[in-house]
Amino acid sequence: MQEKSSRIKTQERVARRQPAQQRSRERLDRILEIAQQLIAEKGSEHVKMSEIAELAEISIGSLYQYFPDKRAIVRTLAELHAAESRRCVREAFEAVSTRAQLLGAFASLVDQYYEIVLDKPVMRDISSALRSDKELMSIEIAESRACGALLATAIRRVMPRADIKRVNALAFLIWQLGEETMRLAVAQKRGEGALLVDAYKRMSLRAIEEV
Template sequence: MAQIEKNEVVEADRTAVARPASMARKQPMQQRARERLDKILSSASDLIARTGSDRLKMGELAERVGISIGSLYQYFPDKSAIIRSLAERYNLESRVCISNALDTVHDVEGLKSAYLDLIDQYYALFLSEPVMRDVWSGMQADKQLMALDLQESRLCATMLADAMKRAFGDIDRAEVEASALLIWQLGESTMRLAISLDRVEGDAMVEAFKRMTMRELLSMQAEC
């Protein structure tokens, strides 16, 4: 699949996710407005990384960006909308990573290689954007954002399930989807734990996750 086609598929998946009520109000069209939106989200990310999502204050964010609180509210009605927008950005980046890794899988050996490589790429993404852990924590405090997070996990798990089905062939789809969703949820939790530890221990957690989940994948191969 060409890169532009992958991006179109990922974008379609992104827009398919149900939107909770709390979201960005202003969709900027002009370059200056887009730059301001990017500055708001970048500043919010910095503040969340420093103090955590629960301590993010709209007034402090407006001051950091250099705009009035009223101008900030033109873009985002509340803190949940900011966390949602940050999550959507990271989710889109994650989905592109998953799509690139799994789209070419057609056999078991290809699945094993692509899966292990995907875990390494995903871990590198979390290491480069540790604020992803704090954004996730902020989503767990809001029921609508929790639902969004689960839908995102299902989308990612479906990509993994599709690759597993192509690799294993004649296997129960429901079983594959259940395993894929569990693997994905455990993987996200592992990444958030790993970046909370020192690098040596974090690396060990990721390697342990690889061994555990590879055993699950191979056990499914044995059932075919």
């Protein structure tokens, strides 16, 4: 009887907490949404925490409870974008079973990523912010390793005799060079940017074929 009573009380406490947790989650999503909008409009370096708090309709004190500074917001946005990117890469390579499919999947991912970066200014700004901050740059390196590992797995699946260490190093390099290429490409006029991305794609495909 006591166990049942204790279980009921525990369930009641969880039920009472849930609305507060949901409100907190919604508030966090709102903060990140506002931050993305402001970063897209003016760049992260010009966005103030007070602006984010005002548009999110919360006090500056409440904002600091979620994020101690603007860097923490940029880091969270970068991690969210990285997680979504990694999901797309995983899905693209999961179905690969032949060399032709591997090359096609990689080429398609490069084209898709370039279009996304062009269409979403916030991603360009976050990428630049990561590059200029040594602490934040670790996020990009970790993402290149993670996506590179997915590429390496796909390469080894269709080329089982390939040297594992060489494949891993190549895949990591290809992915990190991709990030650098995108930054360079979007800083140029669109025509030249497209040529840079195409050159990177052709060089990468050739390197993969020669493994």
